[in-house]
Amino acid sequence: xxxxxxxxREYNYLTTMxxxxxxxxxxxxxxxxxxxxxxxxxxxxxxxxxxxxTKTATWTYAEFDLYANRVANWAVDLRLVPGDTVALFTRNxxxxxxxxxxxxxxxxxxxxxxxxxxxxxxAHCLAVAETKIMLTEPGLMDAAISANSHLPEALSLWCxxxxxxxxxxxxxxxxxxxxxxxxxxxxxxxxxxxxxxKMFTSGTTGLPKAVKVSHVRAQRYMHSFSVATGACKTxxxxxxxxxxxxxxxxxxxxxxxxxxxxxxxxxxFSARKFWQTAAEHDATLFTYVGELCRFLINTETGPAxxxxxxxxxxxxxxxxxxWTEFQRxxxxxxxxxxxxxxxxxxxxxNADGQVGAMGRIxxxxxxxxxxxxxxxxxxxxxxxxxxxxxxxxxxxGDAGEAIGRIDPNDPRFLFEGYGNAKDTKNKILTDVFEPGxxxxxxGDLMRRDRKAYYYFVDxxxxxxxxxxxxxxxxxxxxxxxxxxxxxxxxxxxxxxxxCDGKAGMAAMxxxxxxxxxxxxxxxxxxxxxxxxxxxxxLVENANTTGTFKFKKTDLVAQGFALHKTSDPxxxxxxxxxxxxxxxASLQQEILAGSVRF
Numbered sequence: 075x076x077x078x079x080x081x082x083r084e085y086n087y088l089t090t091m092x093x094x095x096x097x098x099x100x101x102x103x104x105x106x107x108x109x110x111x112x113x114x115x116x117x118x119x120x121x122x123x124x125x126x127x128t129k130t131a132t133w134t135y136a137e138f139d140l141y142a143n144r145v146a147n148w149a150v151d152l153r154l155v156p157g158d159t160v161a162l163f164t165r166n167x168x169x170x171x172x173x174x175x176x177x178x179x180x181x182x183x184x185x186x187x188x189x190x191x192x193x194x195x196x197a198h199c200l201a202v203a204e205t206k207i208m209l210t211e212p213g214l215m216d217a218a219i220s221a222n223s224h225l226p227e228a229l230s231l232w233c234x235x236x237x238x239x240x241x242x243x244x245x246x247x248x249x250x251x252x253x254x255x256x257x258x259x260x261x262x263x264x265x266x267x268x269x270x271x272k273m274f275t276s277g278t279t280g281l282p283k284a285v286k287v288s289h290v291r292a293q294r295y296m297h298s299f300s301v302a303t304g305a306c307k308t309x310x311x312x313x314x315x316x317x318x319x320x321x322x323x324x325x326x327x328x329x330x331x332x333x334x335x336x337x338x339x340x341x342x343f344s345a346r347k348f349w350q351t352a353a354e355h356d357a358t359l360f361t362y363v364g365e366l367c368r369f370l371i372n373t374e375t376g377p378a379x380x381x382x383x384x385x386x387x388x389x390x391x392x393x394x395x396x397w398t399e400f401q402r403x404x405x406x407x408x409x410x411x412x413x414x415x416x417x418x419x420x421x422x423x424n425a426d427g428q429v430g431a432m433g434r435i436x437x438x439x440x441x442x443x444x445x446x447x448x449x450x451x452x453x454x455x456x457x458x459x460x461x462x463x464x465x466x467x468x469x470x471g472d473a474g475e476a477i478g479r480i481d482p483n484d485p486r487f488l489f490e491g492y493g494n495a496k497d498t499k500n501k502i503l504t505d506v507f508e509p510g511x512x513x514x515x516x517g518d519l520m521r522r523d524r525k526a527y528y529y530f531v532d533x534x535x536x537x538x539x540x541x542x543x544x545x546x547x548x549x550x551x552x553x554x555x556x557x558x559x560x561x562x563x564x565x566x567x568x569x570x571x572x573c574d575g576k577a578g579m580a581a582m583x584x585x586x587x588x589x590x591x592x593x594x595x596x597x598x599x600x601x602x603x604x605x606x607x608x609x610x611x612l613v614e615n616a617n618t619t620g621t622f623k624f625k626k627t628d629l630v631a632q633g634f635a636l637h638k639t640s641d642p643x644x645x646x647x648x649x650x651x652x653x654x655x656x657x658a659s660l661q662q663e664i665l666a667g668s669v670r671f
Contacts, residue, residue, distance in 0.1 A: 098297050101294060128168045143254060145176025149177055149182050156260075159272060160184055162209050166342075169234070357382065368573075380405050419480060428527050444478045446476075448468065479511065480502070540605075547578075579610070609645055612642045
């Protein structure tokens with residue numbers, strides 16, 4: 075890099091980071107300045123401006139606040155108190171943010187639940203979040219009822235859009251409550267350290283964990299990306315990501331609302347219609363995950379590709395090969411790629427557009443970050459320690475597990491944990507570099523180059539990523555093992571050419587004949603789409619260690635390659651709604667990218 079380009083890189087980096095730090099400077103974990111207080115200030119400042127846009131309705135900031143007040147007063151009428159939890163189980167909609175904002179005005183917490191869940195998986199999330207009430211929509215009532223059947227005590231169900239059988243009509247109830255702001259004393263005594271929202275993550279093993287998102291964490295998410303994207307009050311943020319997720323519901327929404335801009339709320343993502351919809355709504359920004367961008371470059375080229383006004387985007391998981399083609403084809407100038415887990419304390423942001431990088435930590439700001447990369451042992455899934463017991467930092471360019479120093483006195487480096495104390499303990503490393511120090515384990519492998527850029531390598535442990543969602547192998551294995559005839563199920567992720575992340579594959583030992591149609595139907599009822607294995611391999615015996623832990627290394631290496639195994643291999647077929655035998659010709663089509671999943 076020539077000297078002028080190097081200076082420009084440093085200038086861009088410093089300008090963005092200093093601006094972001096200025097945005098975050100008011101956040102104090104010990105103060106009683108909560109998200110509700112901040113939103114009320116924004117509403118007062120931008121009252122007549124457009125805040126939310128859908129296909130059928132538009133809200134100003136003032137209307138957003140009035141609805142939130144109705145929600146707050148509804149909660150008071152139901153005698154909910156600070157610390158109680160209401161589950162929001164719905165797709166993206168105009169009222170989504172106003173619901174949890176309104177609840178927070180009176181200290182009530184919202185659990186933002188994945189709308190693809192059902193049955194035991196949904197019930198688990200409701201239980202660990204200690205939910206008292208579930209708010210849903212007619213199209214999800216069957217799933218809500220199915221979850222209630224697995225709970226020791228059925229939740230009170232409320233429903234949007236006129237209600238549904240088995241629920242109370244939320245819209246009617248809201249229409250009769252006061253639009254006045256509830257008095258602030260109803261949330262008095264709550265500090266920024268306390269919980270605002272409960273979100274969910276797969277973690278490294280088992281069922282989803284309830285992540286406690288404090289007010290200060292939410293504020294940091296909301297204020298971190300407006301500078302990097304150049305967001306201002308005339309912008310319109312297109313939101314196609316689910317708003318139950320921190321990337322969309324806090325980072326993307328916050329980048330818009332904190333500067334007086336508008337959020338375009340889409341209920342789902344359509345690659346074919348994306349650019350046309352963006353043009354129709356005059357979108358200037360959008361929030362992405364990497365897989366979404368791959369879907370877009372896989373669509374046929376057309377005039378809509380460049381007849382839009384989107385100039386910047388923020389998100390994570392954009393692979394280098396997609397990054398370059400995406401910018402070339404669609405003309406989006408700024409990509410603010412970042413790294414961060416919902417529950418984690420490690421954050422990175424690409425402030426200068428380096429293709430493929432998640433962020434950069436040059437030497438002169440190293441002390442302002444808590445990120446370290448340490449050697450990882452894939453056999454034991456533990457970090458490597460030296461003779462003195464300390465963790466071993468990896469060499470420049472080598473992959474290591476990313477860990478983040480925990481500092482309870484610094485809002486940047488908090489780890490607020492999960493709803494379960496054991497889950498929290500499992501994510502903390504102690505005595506890492508000094509006696510008594512504590513670090514958060516991200517469960518992710520990264521590498522750092524000579525210019526101090528950080529790049530994502532892979533996830534470790536028992537979680538893989540597919541369709542932009544984390545999939546816990548233990549959860550999938552438990553569902554497979556409950557199917558009649560399955561003796562054991564060893565679940566892992568395998569690479570599929572042309573696809574981001576890893577697809578699910580299961581090595582199963584079964585009794586009797588294999589019924590691919592019946593298993594497909596079973597999984598359709600038990601697991602969300604992204605968690606259903608794409609490939610199945612029938613084995614005679616489970617391959618375990620002496621402590622009965624499944625061995626996965628060889629299975630992962632063999633993948634779905636027919637020439638590497640004599641075992642029967644099956645692939646999920648959505649058209650036939652069955653698992654069908656994988657043939658050599660079908661395998662070649664998959665490898666060539668002719669088959670879409």
